[in-house]
Amino acid sequence: MTSLPETTAKKLGLVVDLDICVGCHACAVNCKEWNAAGKSAPLTDYDPYGKKPDGVWFNRIHTFETTDDAGQGQTVHFPRSCLHCEDAPCVTVCPTGASYKRTEDGIVLVNEDICIGCKLCSWACPYGAREYDEHAGVMKKCTLCVDKIYNTNLPEESRVPACVSTCPAGARSFGDLGDPQSEVSKLVAARGGYDLMPEQGTKPVNKYLPPRPKEHHKGQRGEDGKAPRMLAHADASTDGAGLIARWVDKILS
Amino acid sequence: MHPARSVIFFTTASGAGYGMMVWLAVLATLGLLPTDLPFGLVAFGLAFALIVAGLLSSTFHLGHPERAWRALSQWRSSWLSREGVAAILAFVPLGLFALCWMSLDRQGDVALLFGIVGAAMSLLTIFTTSMIYASLRTIPAWRNGWTVAGYLVLGPMNGAVILALLFAVFGYDGVMVTMQAIALALLVLGVVVKALYWRHLRVSAPVSTAGTATGLGHLGKVELTASPHDSDNYLLREMGFRIARKHAQKLRRITILLGFVVPILTLGGAMLMAGGAMATILSLLAWLACQTGIATERWLFFAEAKHVVTLYYGEQAV
Ligand code: SF4
Ligand code: SF4
Ligand code: SF4
Numbered sequence: 189m190t191s192l193p194e195t196t197a198k199k200l201g202l203v204v205d206l207d208i209c210v211g212c213h214a215c216a217v218n219c220k221e222w223n224a225a226g227k228s229a230p231l232t233d234y235d236p237y238g239k240k241p242d243g244v245w246f247n248r249i250h251t252f253e254t255t256d257d258a259g260q261g262q263t264v265h266f267p268r269s270c271l272h273c274e275d276a277p278c279v280t281v282c283p284t285g286a287s288y289k290r291t292e293d294g295i296v297l298v299n300e301d302i303c304i305g306c307k308l309c310s311w312a313c314p315y316g317a318r319e320y321d322e323h324a325g326v327m328k329k330c331t332l333c334v335d336k337i338y339n340t341n342l343p344e345e346s347r348v349p350a351c352v353s354t355c356p357a358g359a360r361s362f363g364d365l366g367d368p369q370s371e372v373s374k375l376v377a378a379r380g381g382y383d384l385m386p387e388q389g390t391k392p393v394n395k396y397l398p399p400r401p402k403e404h405h406k407g408q409r410g411e412d413g414k415a416p417r418m419l420a421h422a423d424a425s426t427d428g429a430g431l432i433a434r435w436v437d438k439i440l441s
Numbered sequence: 442m443h444p445a446r447s448v449i450f451f452t453t454a455s456g457a458g459y460g461m462m463v464w465l466a467v468l469a470t471l472g473l474l475p476t477d478l479p480f481g482l483v484a485f486g487l488a489f490a491l492i493v494a495g496l497l498s499s500t501f502h503l504g505h506p507e508r509a510w511r512a513l514s515q516w517r518s519s520w521l522s523r524e525g526v527a528a529i530l531a532f533v534p535l536g537l538f539a540l541c542w543m544s545l546d547r548q549g550d551v552a553l554l555f556g557i558v559g560a561a562m563s564l565l566t567i568f569t570t571s572m573i574y575a576s577l578r579t580i581p582a583w584r585n586g587w588t589v590a591g592y593l594v595l596g597p598m599n600g601a602v603i604l605a606l607l608f609a610v611f612g613y614d615g616v617m618v619t620m621q622a623i624a625l626a627l628l629v630l631g632v633v634v635k636a637l638y639w640r641h642l643r644v645s646a647p648v649s650t651a652g653t654a655t656g657l658g659h660l661g662k663v664e665l666t667a668s669p670h671d672s673d674n675y676l677l678r679e680m681g682f683r684i685a686r687k688h689a690q691k692l693r694r695i696t697i698l699l700g701f702v703v704p705i706l707t708l709g710g711a712m713l714m715a716g717g718a719m720a721t722i723l724s725l726l727a728w729l730a731c732q733t734g735i736a737t738e739r740w741l742f743f744a745e746a747k748h749v750v751t752l753y754y755g756e757q758a759v
Contacts, residue, residue, distance in 0.1 A: 190515045206657075216669070240672040248669035250753055252651075256661035263666070266655055268753060277578065283512035283522035302511050305504020307679065308521055311442070314579045314649070316676045316750035325504025382656045385649050385749065388578055396656055 190282040192275065196294035199366030200332055201272050201393035202349065203375055207400045208359035211251050211265025215351035215360060219247040219269070219330070222350035227335045228300070232323040244319045246270065246330040247351055264399055267360075269351070270317035270330035271384065271392030272296050278309035278318060278329075287327070294366070294393060295334055300326045314388040337362075365393050442580065443682040444743035447501040452570060453599070453735050455495030455528070456592065459563035460600020461488035462535055464623065466556035469542065473616045478543060480611050484604065485539040496528055520576050524569035531562035567596045574742075581648045581759060582746040587638035591742075594634050595735060598627035602704060602731045605711075606724040614716035621712040621724075625705060628731075632701035635738065639693065642745070647758035654752035665755045680748035684741075692741050700734020703727070 223246060224231045233243030247269040255261045272289075276296050279287045286303035289296050298309075298318075303326040310318040310327060318329045333349035336342065346353060352362045363372035372395075375381070381395035426434050465484060468474040475481075500506040513529070515522040538559045541552035571592035574583040601624035608617035651665075652658020673681075684692070704727040711723035747759045 191518045211667075213669075242670075242672055242674055244675070245669075248674075250665060250669055251667035252655055252657060253664050253666045254657050254660035254662065255664070260661075262660055264655070264657055264660075266753075268669075280518040281521065281573075281576075283515050283519045283525065284508070285511070285515050302508065303505070304508045304512060306502075306512070306521065307504075308519075308573070310675075310679060311748070312577055312579060314654075314749045316680065316753060319675045320504070320679070322504075322675075327504075384656055385653050387649055387653060388749065398656065399660070 190279050190285050190287055192279055192289055193291040196274075196289070196291050196366070198293040198364045199272075199274070199393045200293045200295060200337070200363070201365045201372075201395070202269070202332075202352065203361040203363075203365075203372045203381060203395050203397060204267055205359045205361075205379070205397040206264050206266065207397060208357050209249075209265040209267060210357050210359075211249055212356065213249050214354050214356055215267060216245060216247040216249055218350040218354035220245055222333060222336060223331070226333070227331050228328045230324075231328065232321050234322065244321050244328055246317075246319070246328070248316075260402075262399060262402060267351075268315060268317070269394075270296060270313075270332075271315060271390070271394035272330075272332060274391035274393060275389060277312040277314075277388075277390060281308045281312040283308070295332045296329070297331055297334065298327050298329055300324065300328070303327055314385050314390060315392075365395065442743045442746045442748060443679050444740045445502050447498045449736060449739045449743070451495040451499035452592070453495075453732075453739050454491045454498070456567055456570075456596030457599035457603060457732075457735075458488045458491030458493075458495065459531075459567055460597040461491070461604055462538075462563045462600070463560045463597050464601055464604050464620065466538065466553075466560035468616065468619075469538075469556050470553055473619060474542070475611070475613050475616065476542075480607070480613070481539070481543040483611075484607055485543065487603070487607070488600075489535075489539070492528075520569055520572040524566065524573060527562065527566040527569045531559065531566050534559035534562055564593065564597075567592050578648070579749045580746050581645065581749075582642055583742075585638075585641055585645070587634065587641050588742075590634045591638055591738075594627060594631050595738070598624065598631045599731060599735055601627050602708070602728050605708060606721075606728045609711065609716075609721040609724040612716070617720075618712055618715060621708050624708055624727075625712070628701050628705045628708070632697060635696065635701075649749045649752060650758045651752050651756065654749065665753070668754060676750055677754060680750045681754060682744060683747065683751075684744045689741065689745055692737055692744075696734050696738045696741060698734070699730045700738055701731075703730035704734070 220231060231244040235241055247267060250266045250268060252264050252266055253261055272294055276289055279289050284302050284304055286299045287309050305325040307320055318327050321328050337347050348362045352360045361372050361375060363370045365372055367373060376395045379397040381397050383392045426437050500509045512522055512525045516526050534555045538552060538555035541555060571589040575588040577583055605620040605624045608620055651663040655663055657663045707723040707727040711720040714720040749759045752759055
């Protein structure tokens with residue numbers, strides 16, 4: 189049924205820290221790896237070794253640059269995937285009931301056995317989180333690794349989405365955003381986590397944490413406002429050098 | 442948005458078919474519809490053919506056309522589902538209207554009743570089609586009343602132009618003039634609605650920006666410096682389709698000229714002649730121009746519409 193549930197028992201989702209993300213794409217790669225073998229398999233690739241490789245991905249990493257009025261810039265790496273919205277428009281537009289939101293945990297899924305591949309849900313999603321599989325003729329999307337997070341064959345600490353377990357920088361957290369006492373909810377409260385495009389009325393569950401304010405001109409930059417000078421190539425003194433280095437220095441000088 | 446050929450054909454063809462049905466019902470109610478069988482067969486046959494061809498073509502772009510019946514289930518929430526249900530329900534009164542009209546009960550009350558219900562269902566179906574687009578917040582160019590007005594006017598307008606041609610071909614000069622007058626009025630209304638639609642696109646403020654899409658707006662201007670992938674992906678092909686501004690302007694002029702101005706002039710000319718071979722030729726020209734113009738209009742309706750997901754791919758405001 190593509191009417192949305194009134195409430196869900198949990199609101200499972202991700203918190204992405206834009207201050208930490210280094211844009212390494214590891215989360216996107218591990219997402220592809222897990223899901224190409226899991227519930228949504230295969231995530232078809234078209235022309236994978238050719239000139240224009242293309243294919244289905246659930247997580248994509250963009251890089252943005254911001255410039256303020258003073259001309260100061262920041263680079264922000266920006267992972268983008270399904271936000272498992274509370275008022276998910278992708279669900280209500282679906283004519284078949286293939287697109288649905290689970291009452292138990294709020295995960296938004298596609299039932300590939302009844303999807304007709306009309307693509308309307310991908311038009312309704314503001315975040316580009318749904319990708320059509322041309323070969324299978326059905327819509328696919330992030331499952332929040334539903335086949336991993338409840339998988340009792342895996343050790344407890346592995347029961348998180350693939351993107352979260354793989355992030356080398358610790359930029360991604362997973363948990364119940366409906367529970368104000370959960371670690372993720374506390375993190376969002378402490379860091380001012382926010383919704384993407386709130387004006388679209390989707391009420392995303394996933395939250396993004398903003399980059400911490402940069403203190404320009406303090407320490408990071410030289411007197412002239414540019415990056416600090418490189419170190420001089422030759423040291424003027426042997427202070428702090430080891431015994432052999434000091435001895436060689438004495439012989440040579 | 443990517444202008445899929447099957448969707449353009451579907452909305453224009455079934456729009457025209459439903460439009461014909463509306464006017465057949467109106468003329469029947471006014472007692473103006475010719476009752477001879479050959480005309481009935483051609484007029485109702487063509488209207489049904491357009492509707493059915495359009496509906497069939499709309500299933501071509503599906504990944505699984507054989508599952509299309511499932512689209513009837515979610516009418517509580519989905520306009521696409523409502524469209525499917527309305528289209529199928531409309532066949533009942535429209536079919537009975539055609540049958541009654543062509544067989545037993547020419548101008549009887551039963552035929553007229555089916556005709557009026559069928560006309561209402563036809564308009565309702567066009568309305569549900571327009572709401573599929575008008576309900577999408579992600580595409581501000583579609584989410585407005587002018588989208589609905591455009592579909593509701595252009596379908597009956599196209600139907601009226603086709604019927605005017607049929608009356609000319611069959612030599613029903615009296616009702617032909619009435620139909621031409623209706624078609625002319627709708628052509629004028631149509632060009633006004635399209636002009637107001639384009640004005641709306643020009644003056645309305647953007648809904649979302651690169652700043653709100655990333656939540657980084659407070660840091661200043663937000664620009665994409667690296668895309669997640671080097672070649673096109675599904676999102677860019679489906680949602681990122683756009684045409685150069687100068688082409689858009691040219692295509693709008695073509696739409697206005699062929700869709701409205703040429704049909705107004707030729708149909709107006711045919712009306713003045715009040716019958717004869719020349720009137721038929723002018724009506725044919727009116728229909729050819731109008732059909733091309735509406736196809737261009739529908740193509741533009743998609744190609745001009747920007748989706749907010751493009752904000753993640755370098756667009757500044759949508
Ligand atoms: S991000 Fe898109 S696909 Fe995911 S729930 Fe929200 S609207 Fe649906
Ligand atoms: S593509 Fe599939 S999941 Fe999406 S709206 Fe159509 S039927 Fe529903
Ligand atoms: S793995 Fe972590 S650091 Fe790397 S792109 Fe993903 S979120 Fe950013």
